[in-house]
Amino acid sequence: MLETVDLKKVFKQNVAADDVNLYLDRGESVGLLGPNGAGKSTTISMISTLLKPTSGEVKWHGDSVIKNPSLIRDVLGVVPQEIALYEELTALENLRFFGKIYGIKGKQLETKITEVLEIVGLTDRQKELVKHYSGGMKRRINIAVALLHEPEIIIMDEPTVGIDPQSRNYILEMVRQLNKEKGMTVLYTSHYMEEVERLCDRIYIMDHGKVIATGTKEELTSILSSEETILIELDQSYPQLVEKIKQTDGVLQVVEHEQEIKLIVPKGNRLLGKIFQLAEQEQAQITSINVQIPTLEDVFLHLTGRKLRD
Amino acid sequence: MWTFLKKDMLVLVRDKTELAVLVLMPLILTAILGFALGSIMSGDTESIEAKIAVVQQDDPESGVETFLSEIDSLPIPDQAKVEMGDAAESYNPAAIIEEAIKETELYELDYLNYQEAKDALQEEEVVAILRIPEGFTYDALTNLMLENGSGAELFVEKDEHDAFSNSVFEDVVDVIVDQMNTVSAIAKVSGENGVSAIDETAPSSTEQIGGMESVTDRDSMSSVQYYTFGMIAMFALYIASTVATKAYNEQLQHVFNRIILSGKHPFIYLSGKGISSFLLVCLQVLILISASIFIFNSFDVESLVDIAGMALITVVYALCIGAFGALLTSLTMRANSEAVTGIFSGFIVSILAFLGGSFIPKTQMPDIINLLGEWTPNGLALTAYLQWSQGLGFEYIVPSLTRILVITVVIWLISIIIFPRKKVV
Structure with a gap:
C-alpha cells in the first residue's frame, strides 16, 4: 500500500536518512524504533510530503507521491512530535479550523468533531483553551486533529513524549483501538521500546539514518536467541568494575547506567561466578542480579553497542 | 479563506499584550503627544473656561x-x-x-x-x-x-x-x-x-x-486630531509585524505543516495573512477614530462624504499594510527567524513613523524629511487623512492614494516571489 524505496535526505554534509526502505500494508501497525537523531522524523516527513527527499521514492499503491503529493495527503493523518495546535484557541475551535481546511463542513464537521473528541476522551473539556490543558490533554487533541478527516493511514511521531504515565497509557490504548478496531494503518515512531513492542505488528529499527533491522518483535529478539542479558544492580557506581567486566572473555556487550550494569553474554556461558569474583576484588556490593529474556532494547544494544535512550 | 481570517482574528483577540500594543498604545500616545505637544503645533484651542x-x-x-x-x-x-x-x-x-x-x-x-x-x-x-x-x-x-x-x-x-x-x-x-x-x-x-x-x-x-492656519473653511486642526491620524498611520504598521509573528509561531509549532498537509496551497495561506492584516487595519482605524471622537471629542463628522473619504483612505492604506503583512510573513518564513519582525517593529516602524510625520508635524520638519516621508506609505496615508479632514477635495488625495497602491502592488509581488515553496514536495 505505502512503501519507500531507497529514501535519502542529506542536509548539507549530514545524511539524516540513508536509503530507507520500508512498507506498510493496509491495517498494519508498524513501528519505527530508534534513539533521538536516528532519522525517524526525517523519514516520516518525507513520507508525509512535508520534506522533499534528496533521492529515492515514496509510493502509494505503486504511484509516486513525490510527483503527486495530493495522492497521499487526503488519506494521511499526521501527528507531529510537536503540539501543532493554536494554544490561544479552544480544542473545539482548533478542531473546527482544521476540519474546515480539510474541506469538512456543517453537520458532517460537527459529527466528526464529536466522534474524535470521544475517541480522545476530551468531550467535556472541548471549550477550554488549549493553553490551559495538561501535556497529556494537548497530546490527545493533537491526535484528534489528525483523525478528523478519517485518514486511512495515521503517522505518529513520538506522540507520548513528555507526558505522565496515565496519559501515555490512554494514548497507547487509543492507538491500539484505532488499529485493531477501526482498521486504521499506523506508522508509529518512538524511542520507547515498550510502546513499539506493545502496539506494533512489525518493527523497523533505525540508527544514524539507516534501517538496521526489521521484522516482528519475535523475529528481532530471535537475533539474540543464542545470547542472554544479565542485569546487575550495585550499591553504587564502580567504573573500574565495569572496565574489568568488559575485558572478561565471553562478555559481548556492557552498558553501565548509574548503579546498573547490563551485560549481553552467550547463552549457557557460566560467567556469574567470575562476576562475583570481580565484584569482591573491587569491594562492590551486588544488591541484585537478573538473567533476562532479550528485549528490543537488547537487540538495539546488540546491534549498535548503545542504549536506545543514549 | 474565511476560515483563516476567523482563526487569525480569534488568535489576535486572545493575545491581550498584542491588543494593548495595537489599540491602547496609539490612544495613549495620541493623548500624550496631542496634549503635551499641542503648544508646539499652536493648534490646540482647548477652553480654559x-x-x-x-x-x-x-x-x-x-x-x-x-x-x-x-x-x-x-x-x-x-x-x-x-x-x-x-x-x-x-x-x-x-x-x-x-x-x-x-x-x-x-x-x-x-x-x-x-x-x-x-x-x-x-x-x-x-x-x-x-x-x-x-x-x-x-x-x-x-x-x-x-x-x-x-x-x-x-x-x-x-x-x-x-x-x-x-x-x-x-x-x-x-x-x-x-x-x-x-x-x-x-x-x-x-x-x-x-x-x-x-x-x-x-x-x-x-x-x-491661536489655531493652525486653515486654508479651507474648516476649523483649524487640533493637535489631538493630528496625532490621531499620526498614530493610525504608525500603528497600522505594527499589524503587519504582528501578523508575521503569528505566522512564525505557526511555523515553529508545525501548524503550518498541518495546513499544508490539508492540501491548501501555500499562496492561500499567504493571501490569508494579507487579508487578515487588511481587515485588522480597518478595524484598528475604526476603533481609534471612534475612541478619538468619544474620548477626546476631537472630530466632528460633518457629512457622509467625510466618512466615505476617510473610509477610502483607510481601505487603500489597509491594502498596503496587507501587502506588508504578506511580505514580512514571506521574509520570516524564508529566514525561519523571528528577527525579521523584531527588526521591523523595533526599528523600521520608528523610522517610517518619523519620516511620515507621526511624531513631529510635517509642517515643522525639514523639506528633505518631508520629501522622504512622501515615499513612505504611512506618510502618504497621513497626508491624505490630513488633507481630507481639512476639507480638501478628492483630487488632492488621489496622488497619495495612487502612490500607496503602486507600493502595495510592488510589495505583494515581492512577497509572492520570496515566499518559500521548496520546503514541501
Whole structure:
C-alpha cells in the first residue's frame, strides 16, 4: 500500500536518512524504533510530503507521491512530535479550523468533531483553551486533529513524549483501538521500546539514518536467541568494575547506567561466578542480579553497542 | 479563506499584550503627544473656561457725543465732519474688545461694578478684572481720528491665583489691542477711507490668538486630531509585524505543516495573512477614530462624504499594510527567524513613523524629511487623512492614494516571489 524505496535526505554534509526502505500494508501497525537523531522524523516527513527527499521514492499503491503529493495527503493523518495546535484557541475551535481546511463542513464537521473528541476522551473539556490543558490533554487533541478527516493511514511521531504515565497509557490504548478496531494503518515512531513492542505488528529499527533491522518483535529478539542479558544492580557506581567486566572473555556487550550494569553474554556461558569474583576484588556490593529474556532494547544494544535512550 | 481570517482574528483577540500594543498604545500616545505637544503645533484651542470680570466705567454714548461736539467746533469741511461723525457713532472700541475676547472661547465675561469685581477676584471667582476706564471711548476716538492725546488705556488687574489663566488673558488682551492699533495705523495711512476701513476690518481675534492656519473653511486642526491620524498611520504598521509573528509561531509549532498537509496551497495561506492584516487595519482605524471622537471629542463628522473619504483612505492604506503583512510573513518564513519582525517593529516602524510625520508635524520638519516621508506609505496615508479632514477635495488625495497602491502592488509581488515553496514536495 505505502512503501519507500531507497529514501535519502542529506542536509548539507549530514545524511539524516540513508536509503530507507520500508512498507506498510493496509491495517498494519508498524513501528519505527530508534534513539533521538536516528532519522525517524526525517523519514516520516518525507513520507508525509512535508520534506522533499534528496533521492529515492515514496509510493502509494505503486504511484509516486513525490510527483503527486495530493495522492497521499487526503488519506494521511499526521501527528507531529510537536503540539501543532493554536494554544490561544479552544480544542473545539482548533478542531473546527482544521476540519474546515480539510474541506469538512456543517453537520458532517460537527459529527466528526464529536466522534474524535470521544475517541480522545476530551468531550467535556472541548471549550477550554488549549493553553490551559495538561501535556497529556494537548497530546490527545493533537491526535484528534489528525483523525478528523478519517485518514486511512495515521503517522505518529513520538506522540507520548513528555507526558505522565496515565496519559501515555490512554494514548497507547487509543492507538491500539484505532488499529485493531477501526482498521486504521499506523506508522508509529518512538524511542520507547515498550510502546513499539506493545502496539506494533512489525518493527523497523533505525540508527544514524539507516534501517538496521526489521521484522516482528519475535523475529528481532530471535537475533539474540543464542545470547542472554544479565542485569546487575550495585550499591553504587564502580567504573573500574565495569572496565574489568568488559575485558572478561565471553562478555559481548556492557552498558553501565548509574548503579546498573547490563551485560549481553552467550547463552549457557557460566560467567556469574567470575562476576562475583570481580565484584569482591573491587569491594562492590551486588544488591541484585537478573538473567533476562532479550528485549528490543537488547537487540538495539546488540546491534549498535548503545542504549536506545543514549 | 474565511476560515483563516476567523482563526487569525480569534488568535489576535486572545493575545491581550498584542491588543494593548495595537489599540491602547496609539490612544495613549495620541493623548500624550496631542496634549503635551499641542503648544508646539499652536493648534490646540482647548477652553480654559475661566471667568473675567468686566468693569465698564466708561459711557460709550457720552464719549461719542463729546467727541461729536468737539469735531463740530473744528475748522474742517462739513463733509469731513459728517464722515467722522458717522464713523464715530458706529465705532465702539470697548464692545469690539469684549467681542474679541468672547470669540476666543477661552473666557466667560461677567459684568460687575468695580467693588464687586475686586471682591470676586479676592474670592477667586474670577481670574482677572478688565477695567474700561471712564473716557475710554472718547480717548480712543480722539487718538484715532484726531491724533490727539496719548490714546485710550485698558486696565487688567489680576492676583496670584490661576496664574496660567490670567497670564494668558493678559496676552489675549495685548494681542487684541495690538491688532486694533495696527488696524488704526493702516487706516491713518490709507487717508480718507481710513475711518470706514477700521470698521470693516474689526479684529478677528481667533485667527490671531491661536489655531493652525486653515486654508479651507474648516476649523483649524487640533493637535489631538493630528496625532490621531499620526498614530493610525504608525500603528497600522505594527499589524503587519504582528501578523508575521503569528505566522512564525505557526511555523515553529508545525501548524503550518498541518495546513499544508490539508492540501491548501501555500499562496492561500499567504493571501490569508494579507487579508487578515487588511481587515485588522480597518478595524484598528475604526476603533481609534471612534475612541478619538468619544474620548477626546476631537472630530466632528460633518457629512457622509467625510466618512466615505476617510473610509477610502483607510481601505487603500489597509491594502498596503496587507501587502506588508504578506511580505514580512514571506521574509520570516524564508529566514525561519523571528528577527525579521523584531527588526521591523523595533526599528523600521520608528523610522517610517518619523519620516511620515507621526511624531513631529510635517509642517515643522525639514523639506528633505518631508520629501522622504512622501515615499513612505504611512506618510502618504497621513497626508491624505490630513488633507481630507481639512476639507480638501478628492483630487488632492488621489496622488497619495495612487502612490500607496503602486507600493502595495510592488510589495505583494515581492512577497509572492520570496515566499518559500521548496520546503514541501
